[in-house]
Amino acid sequence: MAFEPSAETLKYIEAVIPRYPQKRSAIMMILHAIQKEAGFLSLEAQEWVAAKLELTPIQVREVVTFYPFYREKPIGKRHIRVCRTLSCALNGGYKICDSFKKAFDTELDAISPDGRVTVEFAECLASCGTAPVAMVDDVLYENLNEEQVEAICEQIKKETPAGEVTGTES
Amino acid sequence: MFSVPKSTEIHPSERRIILKHADDPEYDISIDCYIRHGGYDVLKEAVANRKPEDLCQEVMDSEVRGRGGAGFPAGMKWKFLDRKSGKPIYLICNADESEPGTFKDRQIIHKDPHQLIEGMMLTAFATNCALAFIYIREEMPLGAQILEAAIEEARAQNLVGDNILGSGYSCDIIVHRGAAAYICGEETGLIESLEGKRAYPRIKPPYFPAALGLYMCPTIVNNVETLCNVKHIVDMGGKNYAQIGKPGNTGTRIWCLSGQVRNPGYYELENGKFTYGDLIFEIGGGLRDGRTLQAVIPGGSSAKVWRAGERFTGKLKSGEAFNWGIEDVPLDFDGPMAAGSMSGSGAVIVVDDSVDIVEVLANINAFYAHESCGQCTPCREGSLWMKKITTRMANGGAREEDADLLASIGDQIAGRTICAHGEACSWPTQSFVEKFHDKFVEKAKEDPEKAKSRPFRLV
Numbered sequence: 358m359a360f361e362p363s364a365e366t367l368k369y370i371e372a373v374i375p376r377y378p379q380k381r382s383a384i385m386m387i388l389h390a391i392q393k394e395a396g397f398l399s400l401e402a403q404e405w406v407a408a409k410l411e412l413t414p415i416q417v418r419e420v421v422t423f424y425p426f427y428r429e430k431p432i433g434k435r436h437i438r439v440c441r442t443l444s445c446a447l448n449g450g451y452k453i454c455d456s457f458k459k460a461f462d463t464e465l466d467a468i469s470p471d472g473r474v475t476v477e478f479a480e481c482l483a484s485c486g487t488a489p490v491a492m493v494d495d496v497l498y499e500n501l502n503e504e505q506v507e508a509i510c511e512q513i514k515k516e517t518p519a520g521e522v523t524g525t526e527s
Numbered sequence: 528m529f530s531v532p533k534s535t536e537i538h539p540s541e542r543r544i545i546l547k548h549a550d551d552p553e554y555d556i557s558i559d560c561y562i563r564h565g566g567y568d569v570l571k572e573a574v575a576n577r578k579p580e581d582l583c584q585e586v587m588d589s590e591v592r593g594r595g596g597a598g599f600p601a602g603m604k605w606k607f608l609d610r611k612s613g614k615p616i617y618l619i620c621n622a623d624e625s626e627p628g629t630f631k632d633r634q635i636i637h638k639d640p641h642q643l644i645e646g647m648m649l650t651a652f653a654t655n656c657a658l659a660f661i662y663i664r665e666e667m668p669l670g671a672q673i674l675e676a677a678i679e680e681a682r683a684q685n686l687v688g689d690n691i692l693g694s695g696y697s698c699d700i701i702v703h704r705g706a707a708a709y710i711c712g713e714e715t716g717l718i719e720s721l722e723g724k725r726a727y728p729r730i731k732p733p734y735f736p737a738a739l740g741l742y743m744c745p746t747i748v749n750n751v752e753t754l755c756n757v758k759h760i761v762d763m764g765g766k767n768y769a770q771i772g773k774p775g776n777t778g779t780r781i782w783c784l785s786g787q788v789r790n791p792g793y794y795e796l797e798n799g800k801f802t803y804g805d806l807i808f809e810i811g812g813g814l815r816d817g818r819t820l821q822a823v824i825p826g827g828s829s830a831k832v833w834r835a836g837e838r839f840t841g842k843l844k845s846g847e848a849f850n851w852g853i854e855d856v857p858l859d860f861d862g863p864m865a866a867g868s869m870s871g872s873g874a875v876i877v878v879d880d881s882v883d884i885v886e887v888l889a890n891i892n893a894f895y896a897h898e899s900c901g902q903c904t905p906c907r908e909g910s911l912w913m914k915k916i917t918t919r920m921a922n923g924g925a926r927e928e929d930a931d932l933l934a935s936i937g938d939q940i941a942g943r944t945i946c947a948h949g950e951a952c953s954w955p956t957q958s959f960v961e962k963f964h965d966k967f968v969e970k971a972k973e974d975p976e977k978a979k980s981r982p983f984r985l986v
Contacts, residue, residue: 376701378615378658379722379742381723381724382703382721382723383723385703385704385705385706385720386703389665389704389706420723420724423708423725423726423900424705424706424707425706425708425897426705426707441890441893442890443627443628443824443828443876443887443890443891443894443985444627444628444785444786444791446890446984446985446986447876447882447887448787449983451983451984451985452983479707480625480627480709480894480898481625481627481628481709481894483624483625483629483630483633483664483667484633485628485629485630485783485785485791485874485876486783486784486785486791486793487791488785492666495668495669
């Protein structure tokens with residue numbers, strides 16, 4: 358099925374391209390916008406971006422596959438990223454990650470059975486002074502402990518209905 | 528209006544220049560607040576009454592060294608700019624802050640964004656840049672929003688954009704978001720990324736950004752904290768700025784203290800006035816109850832580790848002999864270098880005796896293996912092998928010969944790659960294995976069942 362972004366996203370894309378001296382430079386910002394809207398970057402979406410920027414599809418796909426944040430498959434409705442790196446690990450980051458997984462009965466990098474979340478490890482989130490930390494979508498949570506993780510998970514369950522992932526909520 | 532939590536305590540040892548207002552509860556990120564505190568006065572004065580080359584001279588006189596990791600003098604970096612090429616000059620602010628242990632640029636971006644914008648516009652004016660970029664890591668979405676909004680405010684007051692304050696000089700700033708790749712902190716990788724490609728670092732020579740940078744045009748890439756310093760250098764004069772700190776290590780630095788220490792956090796300290804002992808045991812409150820020091824990583828996780836109790840001896844550039852323990856190493860650029868490591872991005876990670884040192888290295892190796900861009904074989908393969916070996920060791924499969932095997936892999940990466948990621952991934956392995964050789968050998972004697980069931984994991 359051919360890909361088409363929403364009118365709003367298209368407007369953003371049309372505005373961001375001419376800001377750069379060369380239009381290829383806009384690719385990351387465009388991919389961010391599309392992934393935010395569609396939940397992931399399908400091959401059709403990548404082909405659409407390639408046409409938009411007058412690139413070959415592989416020039417888009419090599420960017421999508423190089424950067425860890427871009428994904429070609431849907432994830433859960435909410436994206437939980439627990440910092441894995443040293444200062445967080447020294448302060449219990451692995452245990453925090455286990456608690457998130459347990460709360461949603463899920464494995465790392467998988468969509469939880471209720472469709473609500475995907476729990477991932479992230480590399481250093483640059484908040485080592487308030488370790489351990491995690492991000493839920495765009496929000497950073499600092500100085501985490503078991504009680505806070507429990508509260509965050511309760512909040513997610515309240516805000517986010519269970520059910521199949523369509524990719525549009527992310 | 529965005530709001531971020533403020534730190535409630537400022538240590539009396541601090542000398543806050545860059546973070547002067549950051550944690551003031553009355554201070555917010557609006558342009559009005561910034562201007563009320565004297566903001567943009569330096570830029571107004573500079574575009575009206577100063578020549579760009581004077582500003583470059585001030586930065587040269589200040590001897591300010593880059594705060595991103597390499598510690599290269601910023602004035603010199605600007606001097607290398609190819610101004611005769613006839614091509615546009617670009618300025619890039621490196622806000623990819625991603626060396627494990629570092630969280631200083633986050634404070635500036637979230638709490639005082641206009642200071643960065645003023646520093647950037649001064650830098651752009653001084654070097655006659657046509658266009659400026661802020662490359663901010665994806666994991667700081669709030670920071671990107673704050674910067675976008677702040678630039679919009681500055682543009683509305685004619686401080687960014689066309690014909691700034693009627694001076695005839697024009698320069699816009701574009702906020703560009705990364706996508707979670709550490710290698711984009713490397714300046715030539717960042718440039719490739721900004722061009723819309725995979726962040727494969729370029730080989731130097733010939734691709735020094737000052738000559739062949741973004742779109743093969745002369746480009747300056749400076750760290751967030753460095754660019755903020757430019758504002759204060761122009762304000763107080765380079766020679767006066769150079770009075771802060773000590774020769775060759777001028778100004779203040781925002782040190783990031785993390786790991787197993789009582790008061791982790793960021794501390795802006797005058798260079799060379801304190802030691803690592805002061806930072807860890809006095810300012811940072813020392814170790815937690817009942818714990819003793821095992822190791823210190825003095826400048827981000829790629830810096831070579833120090834083992835508690837080790838001594839550093841030698842001669843300083845001045846000819847003066849030194850004999851230091853970790854606690855005596857001066858907290859500046861040259862001190863940690865003299866002690867065989869580096870201050871890097873100013874990230875000090877403290878490791879106490881509660882954890883297994885092999886696991887600490889395994890955690891670090893997992894990071895560098897994940898972040899190798901894959902362009903050069905020694906780094907792509909070697910970082911992965913080192914990760915696999917140390918992970919196996921942590922999981923109860925250690926062999927006596929692993930220490931030497933690790934060292935031999937590390938030795939075959941450093942110096943054999945296009946960018947410094949080769950060093951960044953091998954220095955931890957080389958230094959951990961050298962300094963904790965006994966622990967790496969002992970690890971082979973560990974009961975595999977016990978290793979598998981460890982309650983506290985680092986990998």
